[in-house]
Amino acid sequence: MLTSIPQFERFFRAAASLDIDKEDLRRYHGFLDRRIYDLMIRAQAAAKANARDIIHPHDLPITRGLQERIHEFRTLDAGIDLKSVLKDTVKHPMVDLDYDDETRDALPEIAGALTVALARSFRIVDPELKNPMTWHWDRVFALFDLLL
Numbered sequence: 837m838l839t840s841i842p843q844f845e846r847f848f849r850a851a852a853s854l855d856i857d858k859e860d861l862r863r864y865h866g867f868l869d870r871r872i873y874d875l876m877i878r879a880q881a882a883a884k885a886n887a888r889d890i891i892h893p894h895d896l897p898i899t900r901g902l903q904e905r906i907h908e909f910r911t912l913d914a915g916i917d918l919k920s921v922l923k924d925t926v927k928h929p930m931v932d933l934d935y936d937d938e939t940r941d942a943l944p945e946i947a948g949a950l951t952v953a954l955a956r957s958f959r960i961v962d963p964e965l966k967n968p969m970t971w972h973w974d975r976v977f978a979l980f981d982l983l984l
C-alpha cells in the first residue's frame with residue numbers, strides 16, 4: 837500500500853485538485869470499505885428477492901450518478917492506473933451470499949467511482965479546499981450517509 841500512495845495522491849489531484857496525506861488515505865480506505873459493504877448488502881437483498889444464492893453485477897444498486905462516475909473514473913485513471921491498486925486493496929465484504937467473478941471484477945471500478953464522488957464532494961463542501969481537514973471528511977461522510 838505504501839508504494840501506491842503517489843497514485844492516490846495523483847488521482848485526488850486529477851479528480852478534484854486536492855492534496856491528500858497518509859492520514860487522509862486511512863480515512864479514505866475506511867470510507868471505501870464501508871460503502872462497498874453497504875452496496876453488497878443491498879445487492880444481497882436483490883439477489884435473495886430474486887431467489888438466487890449468488891450476487892450478480894445487476895444486483896448492485898448502481899445509480900445513474902454512480903454509473904457516470906464509473907465512466908469518469910476510467911477517463912481520470914488513464915496514466916495513473918489506480919484501478920490495479922484498487923483491485924488489490926478493495927475488500928470483498930463477507931455477506932450471506934457469495935458473488936460471481938463478474939461482480940468481483942466490477943468492484944475496483946465501483947470503488948474508483950466512489951473515489952471520484954468522494955473527491956468531488958469535498959469541492960461541494962468547500963470550493964476553495966486544497967487540503968482536507970478532519971471536519972471536511974466528517975461533513976463529506978455525513979453526506980454519503982444520507983444517500984448511501
